[in-house]
Amino acid sequence: MTGQVVTAELLAVVVAMVDGHPCVLTLGTPPRLPAGPLLPSHRSLQAATRAWVEEQTGRRLGYLEQLYTFADLDRESVGRRISISYLGLTTSGESGIGGWAGWYDLFAWEDHRGHAAPTDPLIGRLRAWANSDADCRDERAQRVAIDFGLDGRAWQPELTLQRYELLYEAGLVAEAPDEWRRPDAELAPGGRMLGDHRRALATGIARLRAKIGYRPVVFELMPPTFTLRQLQDCVEALSGHAVHTQNFRRLVEQQALVEETGSLLETGGRPARLYRFRRQVLAERHVAGTKLPTVRAH
Amino acid sequence: MTGQVVTAELLAVVVAMVDGHPCVLTLGTPPRLPAGPLLPSHRSLQAATRAWVEEQTGRRLGYLEQLYTFADLDRESVGRRISISYLGLTTSGESGIGGWAGWYDLFAWEDHRGHAAPTDPLIGRLRAWANSDADCRDERAQRVAIDFGLDGRAWQPELTLQRYELLYEAGLVAEAPDEWRRPDAELAPGGRMLGDHRRALATGIARLRAKIGYRPVVFELMPPTFTLRQLQDCVEALSGHAVHTQNFRRLVEQQALVEETGSLLETGGRPARLYRFRRQVLAERHVAGTKLPTVRAH
DNA sequence: GTCGCTTTTGCTCACAACTAGCATAAGGCT
DNA sequence: AGCCTTATGCTAGTTGTGAGCAAAAGCGAC
Numbered sequence: 001m002t003g004q005v006v007t008a009e010l011l012a013v014v015v016a017m018v019d020g021h022p023c024v025l026t027l028g029t030p031p032r033l034p035a036g037p038l039l040p041s042h043r044s045l046q047a048a049t050r051a052w053v054e055e056q057t058g059r060r061l062g063y064l065e066q067l068y069t070f071a072d073l074d075r076e077s078v079g080r081r082i083s084i085s086y087l088g089l090t091t092s093g094e095s096g097i098g099g100w101a102g103w104y105d106l107f108a109w110e111d112h113r114g115h116a117a118p119t120d121p122l123i124g125r126l127r128a129w130a131n132s133d134a135d136c137r138d139e140r141a142q143r144v145a146i147d148f149g150l151d152g153r154a155w156q157p158e159l160t161l162q163r164y165e166l167l168y169e170a171g172l173v174a175e176a177p178d179e180w181r182r183p184d185a186e187l188a189p190g191g192r193m194l195g196d197h198r199r200a201l202a203t204g205i206a207r208l209r210a211k212i213g214y215r216p217v218v219f220e221l222m223p224p225t226f227t228l229r230q231l232q233d234c235v236e237a238l239s240g241h242a243v244h245t246q247n248f249r250r251l252v253e254q255q256a257l258v259e260e261t262g263s264l265l266e267t268g269g270r271p272a273r274l275y276r277f278r279r280q281v282l283a284e285r286h287v288a289g290t291k292l293p294t295v296r297a298h
Numbered sequence: 299m300t301g302q303v304v305t306a307e308l309l310a311v312v313v314a315m316v317d318g319h320p321c322v323l324t325l326g327t328p329p330r331l332p333a334g335p336l337l338p339s340h341r342s343l344q345a346a347t348r349a350w351v352e353e354q355t356g357r358r359l360g361y362l363e364q365l366y367t368f369a370d371l372d373r374e375s376v377g378r379r380i381s382i383s384y385l386g387l388t389t390s391g392e393s394g395i396g397g398w399a400g401w402y403d404l405f406a407w408e409d410h411r412g413h414a415a416p417t418d419p420l421i422g423r424l425r426a427w428a429n430s431d432a433d434c435r436d437e438r439a440q441r442v443a444i445d446f447g448l449d450g451r452a453w454q455p456e457l458t459l460q461r462y463e464l465l466y467e468a469g470l471v472a473e474a475p476d477e478w479r480r481p482d483a484e485l486a487p488g489g490r491m492l493g494d495h496r497r498a499l500a501t502g503i504a505r506l507r508a509k510i511g512y513r514p515v516v517f518e519l520m521p522p523t524f525t526l527r528q529l530q531d532c533v534e535a536l537s538g539h540a541v542h543t544q545n546f547r548r549l550v551e552q553q554a555l556v557e558e559t560g561s562l563l564e565t566g567g568r569p570a571r572l573y574r575f576r577r578q579v580l581a582e583r584h585v586a587g588t589k590l591p592t593v594r595a596h
Numbered sequence: 597g598t599c600g601c602t603t604t605t606g607c608t609c610a611c612a613a614c615t616a617g618c619a620t621a622a623g624g625c626t
Numbered sequence: 627a628g629c630c631t632t633a634t635g636c637t638a639g640t641t642g643t644g645a646g647c648a649a650a651a652g653c654g655a656c
Contacts, residue, residue, distance in 0.1 A: 005303060006305065007304065038378070069382050247645080249605075542615070567633065568633045
């Protein structure tokens with residue numbers, strides 16, 4: 001009872017902010033995530049992921065956490081392939097191989113900052129899809145309404161994966177199976193990726209959006225010093241919607257997440273104070289919880 | 299670049315309430331979790347887990363979610379073994395093979411209901427461990443204080459895994475490496491399990507405790523009809539500490555999680571109304587969030 | 597130099613949620 | 627009838643959060 005021969009692959013969703021845009025580290029065209037097999041030399045799954053990312057892109061990872069494991073049939077060999085995906089955070093600073101693909105170039109419907117929801121045409125197609133099957137119409141309509149914040153419901157940023165899966169089932173993304181696929185013109189706006197890498201990315205986005213609400217992980221994406229406005233912009237970019245500025249500041253300061261550096265940064269208006277992350281809170285609260293509001297503004 | 303030969307194993311943490319005690323499904327002595335290799339016949343990781351649990355214990359699983367994946371060296375073969383752990387919920391009703399091991403027989407320090415904290419002697423040993431290394435004394439002391447809710451901090455039920463790992467590092471659990479181990483007399487109270495199964499269980503407990511706070515999963519563990527007191531007892535047993543009765547009821551009713559059946563149950567005092575779970579909320583809120591308070595009482 | 601624009605920052609109010617306690621209802625038992 | 631137990635209703639006090647007003651502090655245009 002030794003089981004099937006399988007190969008294990010590590011898949012890395014590496015996120016950084018590039019010019020204010022949340023991006024994922026990709027290689028080649030169509031874009032694919034850094035990935036590589038588990039080798040005997042690797043000490044652990046996490047170490048293997050770090051090694052592959054470094055080898056393929058020349059970048060060191062800071063924060064790294066496991067996302068999800070899935071198995072699919074391996075086309076190249078007889079066996080099966082197990083993919084273990086990780087979420088990594090880094091700063092875009094050091095140059096390396098590979099490029100940064102913007103989240104919202106891949107998932108245009110996930111950006112709900114300002115400018116009225118770009119999802120309007122999508123919603124129509126989703127509703128049509130829901131109505132196309134009399135048996136599960138109600139259930140589908142409800143999923144659409146919840147996932148996309150319809151009928152007075154709130155838009156929930158961390159439902160990225162559910163929205164992607166809904167679009168997949170509705171045949172509105174390019175990688176959907178042929179029998180479900182809609183004509184290109186109708187597809188949801190967003191570039192595709194190799195294999196199911198876009199799904200892995202959706203999982204990573206969802207996890208990160210959820211996590212910034214209760215763990216101080218945003219700071220992994222920030223430069224050493226920053227203004228509160230820059231921090232807020234980062235949170236808004238990640239969560240995909242605006243937050244109330246004054247409340248944001250209150251929460252950050254209340255929890256003593258940052259400390260002043262003493263210097264100022266000229267920003268076009270009143271100069272802003274520069275802050276740095278209080279590294280100590282990682283020890284204090286690695287575990288204890290941290291709140292950043294993900295509440296809308298104006 | 300085909301990678302190392304690995305075997306993939308599924309590991310199931312199956313939880314049910316037995317006579318009011320939260321329990322995990324185990325086999326043999328020392329107790330071990332149901333587990334089995336991934337086979338070609340399995341359609342997915344989740345299906346494989348269901349199949350193994352059913353084959354080994356004769357029980358069907360309802361709710362099932364992935365927990366964590368880890369890799370270790372496989373002693374039996376040349377390669378490596380990847381373990382993918384799942385958390386399953388069921389009702390203890392149907393009989394089958396294997397037994398139910400009480401959470402708090404395995405992790406006595408995790409039960410904080412009533413009776414003053416049973417952790418007192420443990421704390422002393424942890425503090426001694428923290429002080430034993432001058433270099434990292436502060437960091438260790440802080441971890442102990444946070445994980446065990448010392449110095450005015452609140453006890454956080456969902457830190458089960460962190461507490462286990464702290465005890466492991468301190469050599470206070472039987473399965474710790476020999477060089478860390480303390481004399482038997484000083485071990486933390488709680489039976490051991492095969493290999494690292496106790497760690498997997500700790501992961502499952504932590505996940506479940508966190509999840510009952512924002513998803514209606516408790517009901518997977520309840521019989522078809524129940525009183526609010528029984529529901530509360532279940533939540534208290536899982537989270538390991540008491541909750542304020544009136545607030546609990548308010549939250550449950552406010553969110554319309556349950557509906558009355560019309561009948562009553564005699565309980566020794568004033569008869570209690572019987573309720574059933576409103577299955578519809580799974581569709582409504584599979585995603586939308588549900589709150590059960592995990593706040594202390596009296 | 598003053599006015600208007602921008603961005604930062606401080607403060608306050610209203611409301612919702614939650615903690616915690618009091619009080620009452622409704623049964624059994626002695 | 628009186629006491630115990632459990633169930634259930636209600637409310638006061640506190641805290642947390644959403645949202646707005648306003649002042650401070652720089653820049654550039656006129």
